[in-house]
Amino acid sequence: MPDEKVFNLCSARRTLLLGAGALGIAVLTGCGGDEPAPGAGGAPGGSAAPSAPATTGGNPFDDTGSGGGGGPQVPSDALVAADEVPVGGGLVVKDTVLVLQPTKGTFKAYDAVCPHQGAVVDPPYDGNPIIMCPRHNSKFKVADGSRVEGPAPRGLKGIKVAVRSGYVVRA
Template sequence: MSVPTTTGPSRRTVLCGLAVALATPGALAACSSGGTPSGAAPAPAPAPGTTAPSATAAGGGTPVAQIPVGGGTIATVGDRSVLLVQPTAGQFKGFDATCPHQGTTVDPPENGVITCPNHFSQFDAATGAVRKGPADTGLTEVPVTVVDGTVQVS
């Protein structure tokens, strides 16, 4: 009795490749002729009232100019993400950028509200207090100071 043979990729191979392509936004861009030179998809523009992830100034910290009044930016401090906000002109605050519901990184505030993109919990941009669940606790405040025109996590 002979065993039938196949000449193309298995169903499993095709489905696994499709899963990888769908899970990796830049994967298909690398195959197209219009991709960026690195093969990665270009980064999206930041939403109004926000900035792109902050750059670190030479002495450490995030330049105050990168934190808009009424908005904020995500800064990487060591191995964690910190949301730096400026609720009113000259007032700077920091919050752990991790949503207490399921650990997703929250978005910078819009109109005084910080939103988690995963399940849409909402937090007050000035206090970090939860405004709307499913999160049942607010964002953890992180002490910050302004030194030489930069916001530094204390």
Template sequence: MPQEDVFNLCSGRRALLLGASAMGIAVLTGCGGDDDTPSSAGGNPGGSSAPAAPATTGGNPFDDNGSSGGGGQQVPGNSLIAVGEVPVGGGVIVKDSVLVLQPTKGAFKAYEAACPHEGAILDPPFDGNPIIMCPRHNSKFKVADGSKVSGPAPRGLKSVRVDVKSGYVVRG
């Protein structure tokens, strides 16, 4: 009489737990700190074992409500991204909602990052590609004006007005 393949629930759980345990051990061993530096190094006078506070260098301009914190350049409050972070001939998704493009050096455009078809986040173009693609259903849009080229999207992309101010692309 042929034997029926039956999934053994206990062995499946056991394998899952063993795999998860091994992964946890690997993560924990990879997270260990280096104890090669003396505890008084790094700006901790008196040998305190607490880590030194990180130096303020401006960091992410969106974490500090418009001030650089380092006494440097003032970041505009409506900033989307630093000019240098947008590749020439390409683009980046900012704040999960805006696609900022730099088709040619110094020229910036922006569109809503969600495809008008079903709201999937668009793929930014790169290497001078004149087409913005939707990864979900392959709708295509022109970088030049956001108009629809093809696909199931009912319309082109909605523009977001942007300007450049103090080295940042800002909402206009």
């Protein structure tokens, strides 16, 4: 009788393992990379190049006029879309320009590189009147970029900006 229990236990374990293996194969088959159908540029040894040239996808900063949407032309000197800059805050664009919107419709810009050791400053948020450097805590005024305190030897360099066609641009 004990041999029958061992046999049933082994049989049940074998059934469980075979079922798990079959499930694993089904999952792998379903997740495998689908190969393109022959004639679609995906035949073995053939080219997988697309049959039509790729487009730019409507990049808003692509000023070649091929944006595809027929929307407004993005100015060549655009820094950021005006509606992307939070009111009472700002953001760093193009890695080195801090664009601010202290009040609705008013835009300012500064060189985002701290004059102390070259760290990129943090944009203010929620109406904070101070721009902070995260490296050594130099503080600058949103109003004019002047130094408030910290090891920075001077304030942030201002960049003249204007709004044109819904974009903040260098003036």
